[in-house]
Amino acid sequence: MINAHLRKALSKQTWQPAIRDWLKNTLATGLINLTALVVSGLFVWLLSDVVLHGLPKLSWGFVFDAPRNAGRAGGIAPIIVSTSWILLVAIAAAAPLGLATAVLLTEFTRPASRFGRCVEASVGVLAGVPSIVFGLFGNAFFCVYLKLGFSILSGGLTLACMVLPILIHTAVEGLRAAPDEYRQAAAALGMSRSAALLHLLIPAAAPALLAGLLLGIGRAGAETAALIFTSGYVDRMPGSWLDSGRALSVHIYDLSMNVAGGDANAYASALVLIVLLLTINSLAMALTQHWLHKKMIRL
Amino acid sequence: MNPFLLDSELPADPNSAEAQQNAYTLGPIQAGPACCEPTPLISVEALSLSYAGKPALSDISLDIYQGCITALIGPSGCGKTSFLSALNRLTDLIPGCRVSGRIHYKSRDIHATGQDVQGLRRDIGMIFQKPTPFPLSIRRNIELPLREHGMRHAADLEQRVQQVLQDVGLWAEVKDRLDAPAQALSGGQQQRLCIARALALQPKVLLMDEPCSALDPLSSGVVEDLIQSLRGRYTVVIVTHNLAQARRIANYAGFFWVGEQAGCLVEFGRCRQIFETPRHELTAAYVNGARG
Ligand SMILES: Nc1ncnc2c1ncn2[C@@H]1O[C@H](COP(=O)(O)OP(=O)(O)OP(=O)(O)O)[C@@H](O)[C@H]1O
Numbered sequence: 231m232i233n234a235h236l237r238k239a240l241s242k243q244t245w246q247p248a249i250r251d252w253l254k255n256t257l258a259t260g261l262i263n264l265t266a267l268v269v270s271g272l273f274v275w276l277l278s279d280v281v282l283h284g285l286p287k288l289s290w291g292f293v294f295d296a297p298r299n300a301g302r303a304g305g306i307a308p309i310i311v312s313t314s315w316i317l318l319v320a321i322a323a324a325a326p327l328g329l330a331t332a333v334l335l336t337e338f339t340r341p342a343s344r345f346g347r348c349v350e351a352s353v354g355v356l357a358g359v360p361s362i363v364f365g366l367f368g369n370a371f372f373c374v375y376l377k378l379g380f381s382i383l384s385g386g387l388t389l390a391c392m393v394l395p396i397l398i399h400t401a402v403e404g405l406r407a408a409p410d411e412y413r414q415a416a417a418a419l420g421m422s423r424s425a426a427l428l429h430l431l432i433p434a435a436a437p438a439l440l441a442g443l444l445l446g447i448g449r450a451g452a453e454t455a456a457l458i459f460t461s462g463y464v465d466r467m468p469g470s471w472l473d474s475g476r477a478l479s480v481h482i483y484d485l486s487m488n489v490a491g492g493d494a495n496a497y498a499s500a501l502v503l504i505v506l507l508l509t510i511n512s513l514a515m516a517l518t519q520h521w522l523h524k525k526m527i528r529l
Numbered sequence: 530m531n532p533f534l535l536d537s538e539l540p541a542d543p544n545s546a547e548a549q550q551n552a553y554t555l556g557p558i559q560a561g562p563a564c565c566e567p568t569p570l571i572s573v574e575a576l577s578l579s580y581a582g583k584p585a586l587s588d589i590s591l592d593i594y595q596g597c598i599t600a601l602i603g604p605s606g607c608g609k610t611s612f613l614s615a616l617n618r619l620t621d622l623i624p625g626c627r628v629s630g631r632i633h634y635k636s637r638d639i640h641a642t643g644q645d646v647q648g649l650r651r652d653i654g655m656i657f658q659k660p661t662p663f664p665l666s667i668r669r670n671i672e673l674p675l676r677e678h679g680m681r682h683a684a685d686l687e688q689r690v691q692q693v694l695q696d697v698g699l700w701a702e703v704k705d706r707l708d709a710p711a712q713a714l715s716g717g718q719q720q721r722l723c724i725a726r727a728l729a730l731q732p733k734v735l736l737m738d739e740p741c742s743a744l745d746p747l748s749s750g751v752v753e754d755l756i757q758s759l760r761g762r763y764t765v766v767i768v769t770h771n772l773a774q775a776r777r778i779a780n781y782a783g784f785f786w787v788g789e790q791a792g793c794l795v796e797f798g799r800c801r802q803i804f805e806t807p808r809h810e811l812t813a814a815y816v817n818g819a820r821g
């Protein structure tokens with residue numbers, strides 16, 4: 231009797247599924263590990279390539295000097311300044327507008343209203359528009375129509391248009407994820423909607439807002455196509471934001487594509503760009519942490 | 530002496546220990562006659578409520594008496610929460626929710642044009658089933674709504690925070706960590722903090738939607754004692770699934786039931802009458818069935 235059970239248990243019918251399951255599991259975990267390896271490997275390779283080629287050229291002189299001989303020699307000081315200005319203009323224009331749009335969509339429009347759906351659809355379409363199209367639009371609208379010419383302002387505003395959909399999308403997601411209980415409890419305490427928004431919902435959505443902002447800065451910092459038509463490629467130190475200014479990404483593109491013998495400096499510039507973006511990221515994160523903490527205990 | 534005590538709570542001798550214990554130190558007892566000749570503070574007439582065209586409450590009429598605890602009981606989904614939310618117009622927040630009928634608070638229609646909704650909600654506070662502390666420190670939880678209502682001086686705020694925390698019996702537990710996150714408190718402490726936050730605005734009415742149901746029996750007992758201590762000083766409307774609790778604390782009780790399509794009020798009266806001599810057979814069945 232027992233023997234029969236044992237034999238049945240050990241027979242092929244019961245073993246095969248077990249083996250199949252084991253195989254499936256191993257295969258699945260293997261595949262997942264492989265993907266992780268490929269992704270992180272790609273990142274490490276990219277970073278080490280830039281660091282290895284860029285680091286030897288990097289010095290204080292490179293950061294603080296003006297470029298000479300079309301960028302083959304000298305440094306990138308004016309370019310760092312232009313880049314920072316362009317990014318600043320882009321974020322200063324896009325962040326408030328993006329947050330305001332998201333607040334309007336989530337807090338002051340009924341879900342499924344025609345207006346809300348229209349705005350969200352347009353945001354989705356805008357997010358998918360290639361950057362070169364933004365460049366052409368920025369040139370036609372800011373440079374020509376608004377007569378801002380090739381300038382840091384035109385470039386920054388064009389980038390603002392480009393990152394706006396990202397900011398709106400992440401902010402909407404963040405605000406939608408903020409617990410409804412906060413809205414109800416705040417209303418039940420006789421607080422106005424704007425007070426609830428300012429003191430509860432925006433802080434609750436802050437991590438998402440920050441993530442969107444960093445994504446936007448990253449995209450804006452890497453943008454080349456949209457800037458060539460709007461902020462131009464003059465590599466002098468900008469005197470005002472109505473001057474043309476060359477962004478780091480444009481400089482890297484120019485050095486590696488148009489200037490023979492510019493590769494080394496292109497790598498060094500790329501390294502500077504990465505460090506610049508990382509610095510902005512950590513700064514923004516630290517500031518948000520600080521702000522959230524202060525918000526919690528004081529006004 | 531507190532004129533709002535339950536019949537069974539009336540101490541024989543006003544100088545007895547029990548009577549002393551009921552002599553509150555904080556806040557005056559709301560002026561008004563005793564519950565044997567009650568004055569309605571809120572009167573609801575023919576209230577109906579629907580969500581996106583689907584009726585949830587139909588034709589509810591009742592009076593909420595000043596200084597008393599009114600318990601609302603009934604099965605799940607009969608619209609008790611919806612009824613409470615209608616009383617301070619929290620239903621305005623829900624898209625597609627329509628309220629008809631009249632609700633008078635202090636003899637004034639709360640749906641009248643020009644009604645100050647924020648002021649109304651400040652007067653008629655609400656405590657939710659799930660404790661809803663804000664992601665702020667304990668102190669800021671109480672200060673934030675106060676500041677919104679124009680209290681600015683640090684000393685006033687400080688004093689009010691301490692007073693309400695003492696009122697809800699939380700002061701001893703948190704006085705050393707007022708700047709710690711409120712969400713790190715236990716569930717029962719969070720619920721008491723929410724009550725303190727509502728009390729800080731000096732409301733006249735507190736609506737409580739199953740305030741003890743998310744708490745363990747001990748914390749639930751603490752919150753229940755707290756609600757008891759509010760009698761006379763505030764008008765309390767409490768929804769509870771705990772019939773024993775309703776019986777222990779309420780002066781008045783209302784029994785809701787899911788009618789043909791929407792929730793309706795089957796019976797309303799003195800708590801003792803509802804539980805001991807219900808007029809309606811549904812009430813009798815619910816009260817007795819749930820007891821067994
Ligand atoms: N926001 C809403 N949108 C649509 N329908 C709702 C909404 N809130 C409640 N309802 C419906 O209204 C009816 C009454 O709900 P309500 O929450 O008031 O009942 P309740 O008596 O509080 O129940 P419980 O005892 O379970 O809390 C239910 O049928 C419910 O489905």
Ligand SMILES: [Mg+2]
Nearest residue numbers: 609610611738
């Ligand atoms: Mg409910």
